[in-house]
Amino acid sequence: MDLYCTRPGCSRPLNPCPDLDDPAVLKSVQQKYCTSCGMPLLLLNRYMPQKLLGQGGFGAAFLARDRYTPGLRPCVVKQFQPSGNLTANQLQIAQDLFEREAEVLESLGNANSQIPDLYAFFELTVPDGRSGQSQQFFYLVQEFIDGQTMEDELIQQGPFSEAAVRQVLSEILEVLAFVHANGSIHRDIKPSNIMRHRKGRLYLLDFGAVKQATKGGAAAHSTGIYSQGFAPPEQVAGAQVYPSSDLYALAVTAIQLLTGKPPNELYDSYKNSWKWQSFAQVSDRLAQILNRMLQPSASDRFQSAEEVLQALNQTPATPHPATPAKPTPAASPAPTPVAVSPPQPPLSSPPPFSPAKQRPTVAPFSALELLRGAALTGFEAGLLAIAMVSLLGTMLGSGFWLLLLLILWILQWRRIMDWKDLLILSGLTLAGVWFFPILRQLPLTTGPMVLPAAQVVLLAVMAGLAAIAVTALFRLIYKLLSSFLS
Secondary structure, three states: OEEEOOOOOOOOOEEEOHHHHOHHHHHHOOOOEOOOOOOEOOEOOOEEEEEEEEEOOOEEEEEEEEOOOOOOOEEEEEEEOOOOOOOHHHHHHHHHHHHHHHHHHHHHHOOOOOOOOEEEEEEEEEEOOOOOOEEEEEEEEEEOOOEEEHHHHHHHHOOOOHHHHHHHHHHHHHHHHHHHHOOEEOOOOOHHHEEEEOOOOEEEOOOOOOEEEOOOOOEOEOOOOOOOOOOOHHHHOOOEOOHHHHHHHHHHHHHHHHHOOOHHHOEEOOOOEEOOHHHOOOOHHHHHHHHHHOOOOHHHOOOOHHHHHHHHHOOOOOOOOOOOOOOOHHHOOOOOOOOOOOOOOOOOOOOOOOOOOOOOOOOOOOHHHHHHHHHHHHHHHHHHHHHHHHHHOOOOOHHHHHHHHHHHHHHHHOOOOOHHHHHHHHHHHHHHHHHOHHHHEEEEOOEEEEOOHHHHHHHHHHHHHHHHHHHHHHHHHHHHHHHHHO
């Protein structure tokens, strides 16, 4: 058996201990020491670290075994191990957070099966072989969850489906509802802190940044400890945090799982808004819920995890034929009185249809995507039209080319194919037309005429330019109409 030294900076932390493979020795040995630095290896004379799991700015985590359990129960040993040049005040804050994590795990973990249990929290004082002075180390021992984090799953499997993200949201919202109801705010929701047990259940991990809330639901001023990209504006600013602060971070987690992209690629700092919908295909309902959770102002978000769960589980109502043409805002039922910004409709149920209020919607493409797709669509449609005319042996009208354009556009709009697929398809079609003269043979009254390959490419390029011009014209018309109707 190998034991891992937990002293920071140890030059040879891995210590082979073959005698511990004997159960009798394992139960009776009093202590083992690191052969490199003399650090005790049996923590609290009980826990045996075997592997470094990870290391951060304020601590390290080790996979360990409990030698006083029949099956040598696996567990996670977290060591308070601040790095960098911290001031005395910063060091005290970090230590307070470490102790608070132990308190929260003790109170919440034992009461909720989706939060790791606390096994031990202790201090260890050992002599430093180099300086001769004593060193203090603080340890927290918690339940080991055998599984993979959402970050690991995303790397291995790629973007999640809407159904998979809904399942993650539902389970973690249940846990957050429990955490918030017990006066705590997690403050570090992200994919690496959500783990799926190998049996399927989700767990919320790492309460190292947890904050106790006041009676009003808000927590005192933030300590400035947060994960870049996931923390809401109020937490980044060091202001008060709220239950809706955790909801914001959970929404960022959800859009990362849906798109497979990190937060910095989904946030438009120029417009101070999230631009994730162009990278994922989800229902309008889920998009509306996530966008409300992502509001920069805490008061404009859902105010509790229960509200988000209610919105997720609520079936959209079908508009009744007798719905008045101009419903008032009061006509939209709201299950709970939550502060919402005026431009944002309540998510408790979809608003009744009203032609006067309904704004035109567009597939979520950027201008670059739109024009790039139009060019490839026109080029591919031009090649296909020539090939089909050659094969069918009759001159087809312009309607056939327009039909091809429409089919290709619908495939893009439905996200069945993107510009990369079109590029590959165009390359294959071009190769076929180039190397097989039968695909560029036009049936004329005077007899079949084989077009030169270069001329076919020129015609296809002209078709692509025509598609760009038409697309740009329609986009301009849409922009003008939108400005008049808004």
